[in-house]
Amino acid sequence: MSQFRIEHDLLGDREVPAEVYYGVHTLRAQENFQISGTTISAYPELVTALASVKQAAAEANAELGLLPEAKLNAIVAACEEIRKGALRDQFVVDMIQGGAGTSTNMNANEVICNRALEILGHQRGEYHHLHPNEDVNMAQSTNDVYPTSLRIATCFAIDRLLVAMDRLRGDFAEKAVEFAPLLKIGRTQLQDAVPMTLGQEFSTYAVMLEEDMARLREASLLIREINLGATAIGTGITAHPEYAAKALKSLVRITGIELSTAPNLIEATQDCGAFVQLSGVLKRIAVKLSKTCNDLRLLSSGPRSGLGEINLPPMQAGSSIMPGKVNPVIPEVVNQVAFEVFGNDLTVTFAAEAGQLQLNAFEPIIATALFRSFKHLTNACNTLGERCVRGITANPDRLKESIERSIALVTALNPIIGYKEATEVAAEAYANGTNVREVVLRRKLMTEVELEQALRHEVLTQPRVYEQTQRKH
Structure with a gap:
């Protein structure tokens, strides 16, 4: 042969x-x-x-x-x-x-x-x-086959990413329940703020993922509108008048996706707006994931010279020169995926803008950028959950120490002793290297029983009705 x-x-x-x-x-x-x-x-x-x-x-x-x-x-x-x-x-x-x-x-x-x-x-x-x-x-052209195929492939990719995100959301939600009893100090602008629980902190990561999943589902609705039957530029030349409807019916059955034919095939053949919007949602997901990983790296920093409030599971030796060093490699790799997604979004933006007249010739790079973002975000979510979040543990002693030493604890006493007195307490505690409890008791602003009541776990971490008569001037 x-x-x-x-x-x-x-x-x-x-x-x-x-x-x-x-x-x-x-x-x-x-x-x-x-x-x-x-x-x-x-x-x-x-x-x-x-x-x-x-x-x-x-x-x-x-x-x-x-x-x-x-x-x-x-x-x-x-x-x-x-x-x-x-x-x-x-x-x-x-x-x-x-x-x-x-x-x-x-x-x-x-x-x-x-x-x-x-x-x-x-x-x-x-x-x-x-x-x-x-x-x-x-009865086809590349100009309707290719974008239709991209949209169907994108629907498949969306489904896989949603599964990975939901799994990661569940991992964070489980940690939120596990860490619910642990009081800690919150931080704004990297400075001590008011108390919260470690569970509340982890619950926010679950909520952020849930919100982004909702945005991704919304974006997927636009992706389901296809231009099959448009042929070359949207006029349907070479196709039977009934072809588009019949092809759509078969395609819905074959793929299991509720697709629809665009109302104006000429517009649909040249417009990449749905891809731009979808890419923006992927960027949003990447931003939130990266921010979450920044938090995990900060909270686990140290282990002795940093915050050290949580422990990330050790995955590999962290240094070729420093024995015993372990780095937060899983959050770091997710950060890098996010950076790539940011760049992919810019690529999609430029490519969509570059279309001319009845066709956008740059859908191949749009497809490449989107599929890379989908694939890497899906893998990043799976990796973050399986190899990091599920193995996170807390350091209760460190959490308690940061609460006791924090001057921001005095914020909880504002409704009781007033802002002016609370400011003086904070200033004295900071100047003398002592804590809020000691200063309040020394100044006899509250009794020990009143102070314990005001600094109870549930009081510090949720809204509360304060009677005006409680305030001591």
């Missing part, structure tokens, strides 16, 4: 390796776009989405009497195999490519076509029996 088959395109004949399922268009793209080294196969959700779109298109065309049943069955069988994970290694085009995604679309057309040819009993490359453009790409 020959090690090559001959395929023909606009530029002439090319030898294509006999064993591959892709064809001449993919071969040229592989040669032209040696950019990132990351091929579309690195994002299985995109490959699955492409196969889903091609299957839906074939079903719609067959229903309209435009695609013979034998060809339909072969195309559907090939697509279903790919959706289940087959032939992923045949999607070899670099994610970053010129041509508005045409190379990705043709990669899918050729792989599906050649596998379908085998199913029909023919050899790869025998396109007179089944053609990548005329049959697999019937």
Whole structure:
């Protein structure tokens, strides 16, 4: 057998390796776009989405009497195999490519076509029996296939990120319950503030994740609006008038996603606003995660010369020169993921702005940036929960010490002894290196029983009604 088959395109004949399922268009793209080294196969959700779109298109065309049943069955069988994970290694085009995604679309057309040819009993490359453009790409253009596939793949990625975020939210919520009895000093601007519980501190991280999950679900609603049926610029040229509706119905069934066709396909083909909004939500998630990790690093700093209020689980030796040093490597790696997401968001912004007239040619870099953000944020959430949050422990003695030594504790006495007296107590405690309790008792501003009542755990950490008669002037 020959090690090559001959395929023909606009530029002439090319030898294509006999064993591959892709064809001449993919071969040229592989040669032209040696950019990132990351091929579309690195994002299985995109490959699955492409196969889903091609299957839906074939079903719609067959229903309209435009695609013979034998060809339909072969195309559907090939697509279903790919959706289940087959032939992923045949999607070899670099994610970053010129041509508005045409190379990705043709990669899918050729792989599906050649596998379908085998199913029909023919050899790869025998396109007179089944053609990548005329049959697999019937009634389609890269300009509606590629953005539709990106949106479907994004829906899959959103679901996975939501699962990871919810798991991390649960990890923080469990720690909030575990740490609920532990009183500590709060801090604003890195200075002592009023008391709170360590549980309250950890509950905020759970709430932040929950809020961002809600924003992500909101953004996903815009992503579900597709332009399949638009063909080249949104006019639907080469497609049957009923094609868009029938393809949508099949696509919803295949993917399980409640998709809808955009009301104006010309607008939808050129507008990347939904990707910009989604990227902004990913940036928001990254900002919050990074802030949380900053807190974890601060709270665990030391262990003896820093705050040292919590302990992060030791994951690896922290220094090649300092024996016994352990670093907060898991929060640090999540910080770095966040920095990458910030940059990806800027990339999406520039690429969306750069569209011209009826098409945005830069969706490949939008896809690359979004999928990297999704993948790395998902992995970061899983890693932070599994390898850090679940193993965090508290240092009760350190927490108690910071409460007792904090001058900010006097804030709780404001409603009782008044702001002026409280200020003098704080100043004296700070000047003499003593604590608030000692100064209040020495000045006989309150009895020991009154002081203990005013500084009870539940009084310090939640709102309370103070009677005006309590205030001592």
